[in-house]
Amino acid sequence: MMQFWNALPHMEVYGNPQYFFYLLLAVLPIFIGLFFKKRFPIYEALFSLSFIILMLTGKGQLQLKSLLAYVIWETILVFSYKVYRRNHNNKWLFYLWCLLSVLPLAFVKVAPIIAANQSLFGFLGISYLTFRAVGMIIEMRDGVLTEFTLWQFLRFLMFLPTFSSGPIDRFKRFNDDYENIPERDELLDMLEKSIWYLMLGFLYKFIIAYFFGQVLLPPLKELAxxxxxxxNLPTIGVMYAFGLDLFFDFAGYTLFALAVSNLMGIKSPINFNKPFISHDLKEFWNRWHMSLSFWFRDFVFMRLVKVLVKNKVFKNRNTTSSVAYLVNMLLMGFWHGVTWYYIAYGLFHGIGLIINDAWLRKKKKINKERKAAGKPNLPENRFTRALSIVITFNVVMVSFLLFSGFLDQLWFPKHPQ
Structure with a gap:
């Protein structure tokens, strides 16, 4: 049995033409079935499971064992809370269930710091699966989600196209899509979008991201x-090359996920909407990694504001929102990893959003005073809008330099012993 598992090929997710050939060939029966208003749930399950196994194989079966343990753990938590929530609604038990649901991910993030090596219990995609499971627990607490079966839960949790990279979906939206098969005209439109997503994704990931990440970035790092x-000047080059590589690689990856989702009759949420034309940081987070940003907004930021206001922790509502921004973005930083540069990245954006909000309030006040004095509002034209885009873009790039971890290499070089 061990020889069988070791003999399985490892398939890099959206990594090469061979993967796409097998993936599109395997998804074709699903799309044809949808065209005739039929789903093949057993085939879909085998399709997803097969590709997940192949993407997690490699040096042994550790990731597969971790995935199995994780799915069992989250299934127990989600369904035990479902049973509990029918008649009870204690907030501390809710917090406990959320904490237990996040625990495997937290362990994966913290273990490398403790053990000085990669966590034994991690697997590709654990972050995105955790968002799905925790989101379901939160929505059960809110009463938005009441009834679902084990099959529906596993289908949502293990949805192949978004397994390893998102976008982060919500159960109710996903399940509605799954159970309501689109009409033929809509399916053809989804097919057209899938082709476009695949073509754009190839351009982003395999051409533009390759240029920035493989051609420009390595020599710039060496120089810096x-x-x-x-x-130094080459570090500025690293900043822009890394930031653009990050966007085009991740956006390309996401476009592939959207394309395959469409072919399976699921309209997964888009993740990027021209983030580099944002006029300020707040708009940037409404355009960048949108499913993650909106998840944190709905399930962390808004709830924290509500708790702070309800308990009258701060008298000033602006202080309340500022604290919520800071906590929200710090948590997002910790989610990426427990290293100083990820935490600094979260802190940078938290402070940036606080400054952003303070400026918008100040601008509103100034315009109000100018209006009362019979003066025109502060200038807002093509030049000022272009300037705000340039400033926001460069602020974001500075944050990406932090995020890259390159400053850790530059400032704290590890000399061979």
Missing amino acids: LAHGGII
């Missing part, structure tokens, strides 16, 4: 490390 110091 050779120059040393706190900051």
